Amino acid sequence: MNQTRRSLLATLAASAAAAHLPSRVFAQADYPTRPVRVIVPYAAGGGTDFFARLVFGAMGEELGQQFVIENRPGAGTNIGAEAVARAEPDGYTLLLGDSATFATNRSLYRKLSFDPYKDFSPISLTGRFALVLLVNTNKLPVNSVQELIAEAKKTPGRINYATPGLGSPFHLATELLAQDAGIKLTHVPYRGAAPAVQDLVAGQIDMMFIDFATARSQLSGPIKAIAVASPKEFAGLPGVPPVAADFPGFEAWAWQGFVGPAGLSPEIVSKLNDTYRRVVARQDIRDKLTGAGIDVLQSSPAEMAAYMQEEGAKWEKVIRAANITLE
Secondary structure (H helix, E strand, O other), rough: HHHHHHHHHHHHHHHHHOOOOOOOOOOOOOOOOOOOEEEOOOOOOOOOOOOOHHHHHHHHHHHHOOEEEOOOHHHHHHHHHHHHHOOOOOOOEEEEHHHHHHHHHHHHEEOOOOOOOOEEEEEEEEEEEEEEEEOOOOOOOOOOEEEEEEEHOOOOOOEEEEEOOOOOOHHHHHHHHHHHOOOEEEEEEOOOHHHHHHHHHOOOOOEEEHHHHHHHHOOOOEEEEEEEEOOOOOOOOOOOOOOHHOOOOOOOOEEEEEEEOOOHHHHHHHHHHHHHHHHOHHHHHHHHHHHHOOOOOOOOOOHHHHHHHHHHHHHHHHHHHOOEEOO
């Protein structure tokens, strides 16, 4: 990972913990004058939905209008994203998307009905989820990434790994590891994280990357965390080394951000960005987010746009090398 990219992420994570700057004076100071619709491209009850209801609920209180969460799952976030890309750029339809929406789907899908770089107005990055590499030591008796690689090289393809779905951040993180290490692993995709984790615990699966919030509840018996995908040791799992200790530059996150349709006025973008900063500066909000395993981020619209481009370019190489395609 280049120094510019690492500095950007460090700045975003650090700035999220800092006090917000005083609000600007806007030409459209009366916005919003009616409820704002926030499309979440996942089903209710997941991490993205939790974040949306907590943070946008508080933003609505700040701005004096309700932010209504509308869940539109399907097609790897594309259904919800398309609805926002085609909406009027008036500030009353927003999208809380993620790394799939803004970075990887453009390379994964043969046809995409929107362009993540051209059809949205970035507002701010919002959070990222640390990824943890778990193994079932009854089935795969290894204690480190190097031991895992040694086992994989003995019989290429014998070791299998689960993911919550094709093209998910967990799938791509494992492909990146396999490519960096020069090993062959067998992918077993599931329809969601829960059944994948169940089979890992049951010994049907050897290993998997999963988010920290899920991983920490599974660390007992034969399930062991042998590495994290963050560039440094993760505070929530002291003593568990990063994959980057063996492969410098290795880094993978599941991350999120919110946008409006392309053409959203700079005044509305700025007002939403400032309101978001105020909300995530509140200790009660931060405690709930970090308690859910979310590393809170905030950024300028330009920083979010740059990060989308960087992540898109990075994962496109992994996707092309692994020949992953979705319809």
